[in-house]
Amino acid sequence: MCTFLGKRTLQTIPLLFVISAVVFLLIHAAPGGPLAIYLSNPNVRPEDIERLRRALGLDRPLWQQYWSWLAAFTRGDWGYSFSDGRLVASRILERVPASLELVGTSILVALALTLPVGIVAGVQRGRWFDRITTSAAVAGISLPAFWFGLLLQIVFASALGWLPSSGRTSPGMALSGAGTMGGVTDHVRHLLLPVTVLGVVQAAAWSRYLRASMIETLAQPFVLAAHARGLPMRDVVMRHALRHAIGSVLAIVMVDAALLVSGAVMTESVFAWPGLGSLFTEALARRDYSVLMALLMLTSTAIVVFNVAADALHAIVDPRIAR
Amino acid sequence: MCVLLAVAAMVSMTCGRRSAGVPPSNDLLIIGYDREPDTLNRFSTHILEDIQSCISEGLTTTDEQMQVVPLLAAEVPTLQNGGVQIRADGGMDVTWKLRPGVTWHDGTPLTSADVKFTVDAINGPNYNPESTDGFDRIRSVDTPDPLTAIVHYREVYAPFDIQFIRGVLPKHVLDGRDIDHAQDYNRNPLGTGPYRLAEWRAGEYILLERVPHYWRGDEYPRIRRLLFKFIANTNTRINQLANGEVHLVALVPWDKYGDIAGLRSILVHKTPGNAYEHVTLNERQFPPFADVRVRRALLHALDRERYTKTILDGLAPVAHGPIQPASWAYTDHVTRYRFDPVRARLLLEEAGWTLGANGIRQRDGRPLAFTLITQAGYAIRENVAQAIERQLRDVGVDVRVELHDGTAISAIWFEGRFDAMLHWWQMPSDPELTTFFAADRTPPAGRNINYFKDDELTRVLYASDRTVDRAERLRLLHRAQAMVADAVPELPLYTVTRLDAVPKTLQHFKGNPTNTGVFWNVHEWDIR
Secondary structure: HHHHHHHHHHHHHHHHHHHHHHHHHHHHHHHOOOOOOHHHHOOOOOOHHHHHHHHHOOOHHHHHHHHHHHHHHHHOOOOOOOOOOEHHHHHHHHHHHHHHHHHHHHHHHHHHHHHHHHHHHHOOOOOOHHHHHHHHHHHHOOOOOOHHHHHHHHHHHOOOOOOOOOOOOOOHHHHOOOOOHHHHHHHHHHHHHHHHHHHHHHHHHHHHHHHHHHHHHOHHHHHHHHOOOOOOHHHHHHHHHHHHHHHHHHHHHHHHHHHHOOOOOHHHOOOOOOOOHHHHHHHHHHHHHHHHHHHHHHHHHHHHHHHHHHHHHHHOOOHHHHO | HHHHHOOOOOHHHHHOOOOOOOOOOEEEEEEEOOOOOOOOOOOOOOOHHHHHHOOOOEEEEEOOOEEEEEEEEEEOOOOOOOOOOEEOOOOEEEEEEEOOOOOOOOOOOOHHHHHHHHHHHHHHHOOOOOOOOOHHHHHEEEEEEOOEHHHHHHOOHHHHHHHOOOOOHHHHHHHHHHHHOHHHHHHHOOOOEEEEEEEEEEEOOOEEEEEOOOOOOOOOOOEEEEEEEEOHHHHHHHHHHHHHHEEEEEEOOHHHHHHHHHOOOOEEEEEEEEEEEEEEOOOOOOOHOOHHHHHHHHHHHOOOOHHHHHHOOOOOOOOOOOOOOOOOOOOOOOOOOOOOHHHHHHHHHHHOOOOOOOOOEEEEEOEEEEEEEEEEOHHHHHHHHHHHHHHHHHHHEEEEEEEHHHHHHHHHHHHOOOOOOEEEEEEOOOOOOOHHHOOOOOOOOOOOOOOOOOHHHHHHHHHHHHOHHHHHHHHHHHHHHHHHHHHOOOOEEEEEEEEEEEEHHHHHOOOOOOOOOOOHHHHHHHHH
16 A cells, blocks of 8 residues: 555656646736836836846746746745736745635535435435436536626525525625624625535536446445345445445546645635635636645646545545555 | 526526726726736836826826826926926936825935936946937936936927826835846836726736825825726626626727616716827728829728718718827818718729729729728727728729737737738827828838828928927928828727726716827816
């Protein structure tokens, strides 16, 4: 097991190196650059543009820019943001709690929906529960996050006035000096709508995977054997079939979770959630290369790490994989 | 999905809109803001300075009529009051008298040493402000007494009166420091304005609170706290305005006007703008634009009155040139081009462009066909682009519309890699036209992206920049506007009216057509 994990981890290093080079090239190939934003201001003169270009190091050849970025990045120095001059690490760190809160809660909600729905739909294949959840899942997968988010805002914030339409806290509440409970309640109220969007969309996809995996597993000889030995249905499903079926689904959940950590870009934008997704949107619009590179490398690392973790999980569930 | 839509529609209809927030009051006004500022240092920021201008004040500002008025200065220097003196060597000296009794928020007096420090820092090697425009023409600053700063320019500089519109830097805080990375100041600047920073939650909001003793008197500002919520998504911002979660949205996109015009608690304040939407014709990239008959024909072919009445909901008047009626330098004594497709066809025929079998004009076997680029994501602009495409097709000109994102389009036009572009210029409060039309100000030296060359116009424009005599400058700028209208280097479409959604209970909101922004008189705002 340790050899397996060690080998998988070592393989990730050249992969991340290649990813960093490709991402760097792609970002710089996109039209415009960090200085494009200044061009539309007539008071910013050509001399100013040239001075800012030098100050940001954009006048150097691309390979030099990449090399100095890579050397600094591997030392843990992520540099300064091109847009506000602050440390990139600080800008990212201040957004992490909001992202983890949103994504963590969404994954829990999605899993809470996925497990019962996927299992029951797999066991009761073709029956009314399966048909209803299949239709619901297709709708859930098809819903664009921004559209679903706006719809929820219109109903629950604008029309009913039950929930705040966006943000992470009510500034009014924070300023009023409400107690801890008031603060927690306010926080939960802000979480409800974005978590519903992310949770429902993820659960729709994951429950389909679990259903398919359950159907496949339930047809396996060991499940038929368990039935033949007279085990109760509940034990057959929960102890034998689910353990086998859940492995591949967990791998998908891990990879999706890695993507979510990097920022639920659309959902954060619609709900003005101050996480990594909205930071990515801002950095992309400004072509803030240093922030973009750091975020994309974090995402890539998260995906690679979660893939390795998923492999490890899969290997624990099914030890043959590690052999 | 249909079920969801039906439920949403039913709930909306049956419930109407309910307020989810607190009403605006003199205790708290919540502003829905489309982006988080990069920095609160006014000299470094690249975006509108709404939040910054509540904290840091300039020596002057521009009012709702685009007039330059004194703020931290006791008066605006002029030739008449002796504040401006032209030197025999062709340079000029501007004497700024500071308003007595003004202190920074930490109690330190504001002095002429701060003015001198600001000039030295901006011109020095250790700071990278957004723009050094004008500062680079200053040779030195003398400070004969704490309230007097004499600024010595190497040459006559017409917009000297807005040189310090972004304020001054506090010497006692920033002297000897790396200002680019002085985050204590850049994130929480020391100012002289009616507000100071109370809290900045990254990605969420900035809260400003009134200072205890503002120099205008303890009764100002009337509103205790201003809260700027960052809501990048336009639909969400407008939803929050409708719900009462935010009270004020500045610069409402025009396509959202219909959504907010009927809100009971909201007044949509319309300010005749200083920006104008137009089609830039790049003569270098598409040589047929170099023929004035073609340019005039294109303008005759566009029914601009109809655009403003239909697509623009009557929100914007037709523009006839680069200086708008809000400016003191505007003149309407210029050639106007009415919608006249017959005249357009005649002019094109005259220029040698004859109608081909496919309905597209051609000359020497080459079609009169070009690409019109514009920024994606602006519904109204996309509609106008389509209308232009259709109307030019009617006179035999083939136009293909291409959409690009905002950052990409800036790079495209700066490099001159386009035929024509639909966009606007937010003109500076000073009516300088040189950078847009002088023959030697094509990129990278300026913003003449029409690549238009007219030596006489260039001479007039430079002359208008090098006089501080308002009457003479007015005469030269009127002449320049008439020349631009005759030559049609670009196709002016309409004046951009600024829309600001404010609470009906807000008093003394005046708006502002310039980059100064609407918060220039925030100290007066009062909610009743």
